[in-house]
Amino acid sequence: MSFEWPWQYNFPPFFTLQPNVDTRQKQLAAWCSLVLSYCRHRKLYTLDVLEAQESPVFNNKKIERKLSVEAIQVVFEELRKKGNLEWLDKNKSRCLIMWRRPEEWGKLIYQWALQADGKAEMITMDDGKGVKFF
Amino acid sequence: MDRFVWTNGLLEMNETLVIQQRGVRLYDGDDKECCICIPLSQVIFFEEQAAGIGKSAKIVIHLHPAPENKEPGPYQHSKYSYIKLSFKEHGQIEFFRRLTEEMTQKRWENTPVSQPIPTGIGPKAGRTRAVGIVGIERKLEEKRKETDKNISEAFEDLSKLMEKTIRFKSYLLSMGIANPVTRETHGSGTQYHIQLAKQLGDMLQAPLEERGGMMALTEVYCLVNRARGMELLSPEDLVNACKMFESLKLPLRLRVFDSGVMVVQLQSHSEEEMIASALDNVSDKGSLTAEEFAKLLGLSVLLAKERLLLAEKMGHLCRDDSVEGLRFYPNRF
Numbered sequence: 001m002s003f004e005w006p007w008q009y010n011f012p013p014f015f016t017l018q019p020n021v022d023t024r025q026k027q028l029a030a031w032c033s034l035v036l037s038y039c040r041h042r043k044l045y046t047l048d049v050l051e052a053q054e055s056p057v058f059n060n061k062k063i064e065r066k067l068s069v070e071a072i073q074v075v076f077e078e079l080r081k082k083g084n085l086e087w088l089d090k091n092k093s094r095c096l097i098m099w100r101r102p103e104e105w106g107k108l109i110y111q112w113a114l115q116a117d118g119k120a121e122m123i124t125m126d127d128g129k130g131v132k133f134f
Numbered sequence: 135m136d137r138f139v140w141t142n143g144l145l146e147m148n149e150t151l152v153i154q155q156r157g158v159r160l161y162d163g164d165d166k167e168c169c170i171c172i173p174l175s176q177v178i179f180f181e182e183q184a185a186g187i188g189k190s191a192k193i194v195i196h197l198h199p200a201p202e203n204k205e206p207g208p209y210q211h212s213k214y215s216y217i218k219l220s221f222k223e224h225g226q227i228e229f230f231r232r233l234t235e236e237m238t239q240k241r242w243e244n245t246p247v248s249q250p251i252p253t254g255i256g257p258k259a260g261r262t263r264a265v266g267i268v269g270i271e272r273k274l275e276e277k278r279k280e281t282d283k284n285i286s287e288a289f290e291d292l293s294k295l296m297e298k299t300i301r302f303k304s305y306l307l308s309m310g311i312a313n314p315v316t317r318e319t320h321g322s323g324t325q326y327h328i329q330l331a332k333q334l335g336d337m338l339q340a341p342l343e344e345r346g347g348m349m350a351l352t353e354v355y356c357l358v359n360r361a362r363g364m365e366l367l368s369p370e371d372l373v374n375a376c377k378m379f380e381s382l383k384l385p386l387r388l389r390v391f392d393s394g395v396m397v398v399q400l401q402s403h404s405e406e407e408m409i410a411s412a413l414d415n416v417s418d419k420g421s422l423t424a425e426e427f428a429k430l431l432g433l434s435v436l437l438a439k440e441r442l443l444l445a446e447k448m449g450h451l452c453r454d455d456s457v458e459g460l461r462f463y464p465n466r467f
Contacts, residue, residue, distance in 0.1 A: 012421075012454035013463050023452050026467040065456060 003041050006034055015065035017074060031067075031075045036084055040099040048094050049076070136212045137200045141171045148242075153232045157223030159190075163214030172197065172217075175242050175282070179289050182230055183218070191226045193219045193233070198282065203271075237286065243279075328382065330367070330375040334358065335384040338398060342386070347403035350436055351376070351388070351396040391440050392447075405444075412445040413464060421454065421463045 008014040008030045018024040038057045039047070052058055052072055059066035067075070076095060079085035083103075086096040100108070145151060178196045185191035196216045221229070334354075341357060342349055349357075351372070359366045367375075376388040376398060385401045415430060416422045422430070428438035442462045445451045452465040 008467075011463070011466060012456070012461070013452040013467075016453055016455040018452055018467070020446055020449055020452070020465075022449055023446075023465055023467050027452075030467070065454075 003038060006030065009034065009060060010063055012063055012065050015060070015067050015071075017068070017071045028075060028078045032079050032082065032084070035075065035079065036097070036099040039097045045097060046088065046094060047097055049073070050093065137172055137176055137197050137204070137217075139171065139204060152236055153229060155221070155223075155225040155229050157221065158225070158229070159220040159222055161192075161218040161220060162212060163216065164218070173242065174236055174240075176200075177237060178282070178285055180230075180233060180237070182226065190220045190222050191224070192221065193226055193230055195219065198278070201275075201278070238290065240286075327371065327375045327378055330371065331378040331382055331384060334372075334375055335379065335382075335386055337361070338386060339400075342398070342400050346431070346433065348397050348399040348437060350434060351398060353434070354398050391443075393440070393443070395436060395440055397437065397440075408441055409445045409448055409450060412441050413450045416442075416445075416451060416462055417464045421461045423459055423461050427462075 008027075014027065014030070018027050035057060039045070047055075049069070049072060053066065053069060058072055073092070076085055076092075079097075080087070080095075083101045084098050086098070088094045088096055172195075176197045178198055180193055180195040183192040183194055194216055195218075199215070219226075219229070337358065338349070338354065345353075354376075355367070355369060355372055358372065373388075373396070376386075378384075379386045379388060379398075387399055387401055388396065389399055390396050412427070415427060419426070419430075422442070424435055424439035424442055427433075427442060428435040431438060433441075442451060446453060446462065446465075450465055451462045452467060454461045454463060
């Protein structure tokens with residue numbers, strides 16, 4: 001199934017980081033959801049920043065616009081704040097994309113476990129990424 | 135009038151008919167006269183003499199002394215060095231204008247002289263050969279021509295200067311400045327700035343309205359100084375005067391944009407209207423650059439950009455910054 005691009009993807013201003021604060025917030029929100037849905041669709045779990053610039057997500061060849069490296073960093077930072085991204089190295093060149101946040105995964109698995117067996121106990125470990133099954 | 139020569143009334147080889155006017159009476163000095171011709175090269179200067187009661191309008195033509203080799207004419211000697219053309223049936227204005235044109239163009243200098251050139255001796259370009267009496271005569275002729283030229287050039291400058299002065303004065307009056315505020319009349323310091331502010335208030339109303347209620351301070355500076363001509367304003371004086379608009383309750387305001395651009399705008403000028411119209415224009419065309427917007431509205435690019443930036447600040451527009459340039463779109467986010 002081909003990926004459905006959101007309307008913003010074909011709107012040239014989408015690829016320019018907006019100076020107006022309110023506009024920028026809306027813009028970044030749209031970028032975040034686009035990155036996550038694209039990664040989910042393509043089953044991508046990691047992203048390399050330099051490669052990302054050439055990826056169709058950040059580079060719309062049809063309208064000849066692409067997001068600058070600085071802007072990509074801003075989008076990634078936004079994703080990180082939301083909990084959807086984790087940097088894999090100190091240089092911030094490679095990252096983990098979690099199109100479902102750990103807590104979300106946890107909930108899903110817990111619910112599945114309940115359905116499956118009726119017995120499940122949630123035990124948190126470290127960052128809350130662990131679920132123990134009984 | 136001894137400058138005239140007999141002629142058959144037909145055009146010679148190098149002559150063209152410039153203007154023909156009936157009912158023009160010829161006066162030798164102040165004596166009345168008849169049909170003859172004077173080469174235009176003989177004319178030093180000419181002027182109009184307005185009509186009076188019982189008198190027709192006249193053109194007075196001042197002439198060089200007759201050259202020695204002049205062909206015979208009605209009179210060999212005259213006590214006057216000018217003639218008058220009396221226009222009994224009017225037409226003097228057009229005649230004067232055409233005469234002025236011809237005296238400026240001096241076409242006779244481009245056409246070859248109808249005198250026979252002595253065999254064996256061709257005149258060198260720009261210089262005359264001093265050979266015998268012919269050479270001397272020719273030299274005198276050259277000198278006469280030079281003097282001729284200088285005099286008419288001098289008079290040319292004078293008439294141009296007169297024109298300029300009159301035009302300049304009428305421009306000043308059209309700007310509404312009969313007596314520009316100067317440091318002499320009003321001293322320096324706040325008094326000066328106050329008076330200046332008041333004068334600017336009057337002066338800038340019309341230009342501001344023409345330009346949609348806003349002008350960059352640089353435009354104001356140029357406009358005002360051009361009108362003043364002398365006693366020009368310094369930029370500081372202009373800015374200080376403009377800063378007083380509000381306190382003097384004048385209907386103008388000095389405004390500084392975020393980018394640092396300073397403008398003078400009419401107080402009645404509505405911001406919302408400006409932004410709404412900007413949004414309309416951009417939506418209409420899909421997207422606009424500052425240059426396109428400026429062209430559309432007949433504004434300077436600087437002011438057009440400020441308007442677009444303002445609309446962006448208010449959240450009505452968003453930007454597309456690429457190698458193609460900066461473009462503004464309606465904010466669909």
